[in-house]
Amino acid sequence: MVTSSAPTNPPSPAAATVMPAQKSASPPKRKRGRESKRALRERLGEIVSGLRATYPEAECALEYRSAWELLVATILSAQCTDKRVNMVTPALFERFPTVEAFAAAPREELETAIRTTGFFRNKAKNIQGAAHVLLEKFGGAVPNTMAELLELPGVARKTANVVLGVAFQVADGVVVDTHVSRLSQRLRLTREKEPTKIERDLMQIVPQSDWIDIGHLLIHHGRALCTARKPACGECPLQDLCPSAALYLDG
Ligand code: SF4
Numbered sequence: 001m002v003t004s005s006a007p008t009n010p011p012s013p014a015a016a017t018v019m020p021a022q023k024s025a026s027p028p029k030r031k032r033g034r035e036s037k038r039a040l041r042e043r044l045g046e047i048v049s050g051l052r053a054t055y056p057e058a059e060c061a062l063e064y065r066s067a068w069e070l071l072v073a074t075i076l077s078a079q080c081t082d083k084r085v086n087m088v089t090p091a092l093f094e095r096f097p098t099v100e101a102f103a104a105a106p107r108e109e110l111e112t113a114i115r116t117t118g119f120f121r122n123k124a125k126n127i128q129g130a131a132h133v134l135l136e137k138f139g140g141a142v143p144n145t146m147a148e149l150l151e152l153p154g155v156a157r158k159t160a161n162v163v164l165g166v167a168f169q170v171a172d173g174v175v176v177d178t179h180v181s182r183l184s185q186r187l188r189l190t191r192e193k194e195p196t197k198i199e200r201d202l203m204q205i206v207p208q209s210d211w212i213d214i215g216h217l218l219i220h221h222g223r224a225l226c227t228a229r230k231p232a233c234g235e236c237p238l239q240d241l242c243p244s245a246a247l248y249l250d251g
Contacts, residue, residue: 041205050237051217058216060166067142067167068099074162075154080117099140103131126154144168165212174202175215179222186244
């Protein structure tokens with residue numbers, strides 16, 4: 001069950017506006033709307049519990065059979081739905097079954113095979129570039145460290161976190177995609193807008209043991225209820241924990 005803690009002894013509006021700054025024996029009151037790190041961590045713990053109860057099966061929706069296939073699928077998922085990627089990858093991996101096959105593939109053929117995922121020229125270039133780097137530097141195997149993954153063309157922290165967390169169960173960071181960005185802001189887990197800064201904030205308040213799960217959970221919630229266009233706050237299990245609920249419910 002998810003609950004919220006109501007503020008105790010709220011200041012009276014009169015006291016807040018009339019009282020000048022004087023020395024007082026009572027402790028300074030917290031600024032309205034400001035949440036301590038401790039309170040934020042507690043609220044976050046309830047958010048994670050609420051999401052786990054709602055989405056017990058939450059995991060990566062991309063279909064893959066190896067770390068390499070997951071890497072390719074994740075590169076293809078940029079600006080594209082996982083559903084669309086899953087429609088494309090079976091034929092793609094049948095046509096190019098190995099890293100070597102991707103490296104040797106005629107570029108146009110590769111582009112045609114992934115065209116429906118969008119940005120296909122850039123994606124084909126990055127996938128083929130990654131295949132070459134894997135063969136030249138890593139013996140054809142996908143590495144399992146953030147620093148090594150970031151050496152691959154087309155791989156930034158989001159893709160690297162997906163591969164590390166899902167293929168290797170390595171919690172090196174938090175996946176921040178469009179859903180995680182949006183929900184982290186609505187839930188006031190961060191005030192940042194850039195993915196790398198959002199990830200940094202989340203890593204400071206989420207226990208490392210939850211770094212992998214929280215990405216899956218927020219992505220599921222973003223798809224199911226807290227959608228970009230119209231969040232379904234009335235049905236949301238996090239309603240009491242979410243500072244944005246009133247905004248959308250009233251609006
Ligand atoms: S209460 Fe609304 S805005 Fe907050 S997480 Fe739920 S659906 Fe999203």
